[in-house]
Amino acid sequence: MGKQLIYSVYFILPVLLLWGAKPAKKGEWNDGLSLEQTKAFQGFLTICIMLHHIGQKTCASWLFPKSRIIPGLEFFVPIGYILVSFFLFFNGYGAYKSFHTKENYLNGFVKKRVLPVVLALYSTTVIFFIARLLVGEKMDVPGALLYLSSIKLCNPNTWYVIVLPFFYLAFYFSFMFIKKDGFAVFSTTAFVVLYMLLGTRIDHNDYLIRGEWWWNCVHMFPIGIIFAKYENKIIPHLKKYYWVYAIAAVLALYPLYLYSCFAQDFFSYYGENFFAPDKVMRRRLTLLSQVLVTTDFVFAALLLGMKVKIGNRFLKFMGTITLEFYLIHGLFVELCDHTFDGGVKSPFPIRNVFLYVLVVFAFGVPSAILLKKLHGLILGTGKRKAKEEILKKAS
Structure with missing residues (x-):
């Protein structure tokens, strides 16, 4: 039963995408190119990219030995x-x-x-x-x-x-x-x-x-x-x-x-x-x-x-850390794989793919938040945004 849980992602993903979605009325249009909507969709796609990378580690056709292949995320591999x-x-x-x-x-x-x-x-x-x-x-x-x-x-x-x-x-x-x-x-x-x-x-x-x-x-x-x-x-x-x-x-x-x-x-x-x-x-x-x-x-x-206007709190949040999550989640993909980027043995291999996904996401999100804060400190973007907010309130 545990191995079958991974197929729940095919139900969870549409719910994540469409939760809070608002169809436009007849004769009306949504701004599908707005920053808010595109960021929300990018947040959704970042989750799909995570599943793509985990799929490559668990069920890709090139994996060897074949006993390593665990079905579930084949859709995302290619x-x-x-x-x-x-x-x-x-x-x-x-x-x-x-x-x-x-x-x-x-x-x-x-x-x-x-x-x-x-x-x-x-x-x-x-x-x-x-x-x-x-x-x-x-x-x-x-x-x-x-x-x-x-x-x-x-x-x-x-x-x-x-x-x-x-x-x-x-x-x-x-x-x-x-x-x-x-x-x-x-x-x-x-x-x-x-x-x-x-x-x-x-x-x-x-x-x-x-x-x-x-x-x-x-x-x-x-x-x-x-x-x-x-x-x-x-x-x-x-x-x-x-x-x-x-x-x-x-x-x-x-x-x-x-x-x-x-x-x-x-x-x-x-x-x-x-x-x-x-x-x-x-x-x-x-x-x-x-x-x-x-x-x-x-x-x-x-x-x-x-x-259709998409967007909910979760997608809005993921849209703020897309770059950082894209770059850092792979660390946990590698740590929980069979081998670390095809080299030495990974320290925490997980064979249950659903658990693998949960662990990567659970560690990837806070790591992405910390990484974003680090980048903000180095680039000074946090101070600049704070000044902009003060100027907006003053005006």
């Missing part, structure tokens, strides 16, 4: 890149909207947008480095330096916070030095596309740009920018033909996902393993299938958000 695509869309969307609505937005852009992400990367890298030493991983000086520099990932979930600062910097330099808005958008988009083309040329490895998960959803960053640029034209059009687009987007999602699975099997990201002379082309054809499914996923989420 969809991590789809979940992260929503975050990248709003990274791009938010940067463009802020540039056009906030005065002198680019002044201090690096400090406000780039530095917090870099700090999150290296603070969790140090935490994982200490954890690796404590669980008994042996490393020489070059190995330690590779870990601490994040050239080799000490925290295995940090690819996102490694590539995001480069996309932000591409945005910053494009919009700082290119006066024509369309050319600045093109420049940022070109940077991300070139990164994807570079990624498809690199074989799977132990260092930077390790595999397809480093680049198979990053196209959503420029798509978010382009959407923001033409939002005033896109949204009225979507409202006019809403049910056509909504039904089409939802119905297309599963077939597009199946096609992406077919493309991975037929073309393969792993052409180097069977000495394929056209391995780069194979990767790009597979990538195209995932571009389609991620774009449709975000499009469907936005369309549904136009008619």
Whole structure:
């Protein structure tokens, strides 16, 4: 019976998402692009990403020996890149909207947008480095330096916070030095596309740009920018033909996902393993299938958000710690796994998957809160927010 409890997540998740949801009345619209709604949905997706990482440790097809496989979270194993695509869309969307609505937005852009992400990367890298030493991983000086520099990932979930600062910097330099808005958008988009083309040329490895998960959803960053640029034209059009687009987007999602699975099997990201002379082309054809499914996923989420306002206290809270929880929960995933990131034996292996999920969440949330407070102290954001609140009350 205990082993079957894990299937309750498929009931719990819809309840978490829809608790407190408010459908819009006929002829009325919800702002599906509002910061409040998108943060709430990101909080929900962060929980799904946690389940994705635990699923990879408990029921992924590549686990060995096969006796390690415990069913329950198979649904989440292959969809991590789809979940992260929503975050990248709003990274791009938010940067463009802020540039056009906030005065002198680019002044201090690096400090406000780039530095917090870099700090999150290296603070969790140090935490994982200490954890690796404590669980008994042996490393020489070059190995330690590779870990601490994040050239080799000490925290295995940090690819996102490694590539995001480069996309932000591409945005910053494009919009700082290119006066024509369309050319600045093109420049940022070109940077991300070139990164994807570079990624498809690199074989799977132990260092930077390790595999397809480093680049198979990053196209959503420029798509978010382009959407923001033409939002005033896109949204009225979507409202006019809403049910056509909504039904089409939802119905297309599963077939597009199946096609992406077919493309991975037929073309393969792993052409180097069977000495394929056209391995780069194979990767790009597979990538195209995932571009389609991620774009449709975000499009469907936005369309549904136009008619249903989601949000409750739990999602609102999770939306405030998404980055920190994303980065720190993996520590407890590793500590409770069979081995710590494929190395030494983990000290607290848990075979009951439902208990595994509860432990990771129970330790991940307070750790994320502490991590956020630490980052706030280092960056001084806590004092700045307090000053803003005082000024608001005074006015």
